[in-house]
Amino acid sequence: MALPKYPITIAPALGIILKCHFDGFVSPEMLKTRPVLIVAPPMQQRPRLCTIIPLSTTIPEPKMPYHLEIAMPTPLLPEPFDSPSAWVKADMLYAVGFSRLEKFYYQTGKSKNYTAPVIAATTMQEIRRRVLRGLGLRALEQGFR
Numbered sequence: 825m826a827l828p829k830y831p832i833t834i835a836p837a838l839g840i841i842l843k844c845h846f847d848g849f850v851s852p853e854m855l856k857t858r859p860v861l862i863v864a865p866p867m868q869q870r871p872r873l874c875t876i877i878p879l880s881t882t883i884p885e886p887k888m889p890y891h892l893e894i895a896m897p898t899p900l901l902p903e904p905f906d907s908p909s910a911w912v913k914a915d916m917l918y919a920v921g922f923s924r925l926e927k928f929y930y931q932t933g934k935s936k937n938y939t940a941p942v943i944a945a946t947t948m949q950e951i952r953r954r955v956l957r958g959l960g961l962r963a964l965e966q967g968f969r
Contacts, residue, residue, distance in 0.1 A: 828926035835866030839943040842925045854878050859905050863955055872922045879910040890914040890958035897941040901928050912951050915958030
């Protein structure tokens with residue numbers, strides 16, 4: 825697999841779902857192209873970088889306190905990512921460059937309709953709590969909103 829032909833050029837907002845190409849990473853790091861969730865707002869001092877966590881349709885084994893099953897926004901992502909739910913892998917936090925990220929698209933005849941689904945704010949609050957757990961910072965959850 826290769827990096828996207830048309831990567832994003834503008835910093836995405838918190839809660840956006842994009843496709844990430846993890847090419848060049850080494851096991852046990854993430855290796856496959858997969859949906860990811862933007863978990864931090866854009867930061868001027870970090871141009872062209874996004875903080876993400878991967879999403880998976882596979883139930884984690886074992887389930888841990890940093891995993892969370894979420895309902896995917898509709899319309900669902902294109903195949904093969906068109907599952908109605910996904911598992912947040914909040915222990916696998918990454919800062920990746922824009923060159924790895926792209927919007928999903930639906931092919932309609934010769935045209936492509938791009939989409940960047942958004943996760944609800946209440947779900948994002950819980951996801952960010954799970955990120956704290958994935959970093960071993962569960963004690964900070966009480967003050968987190």
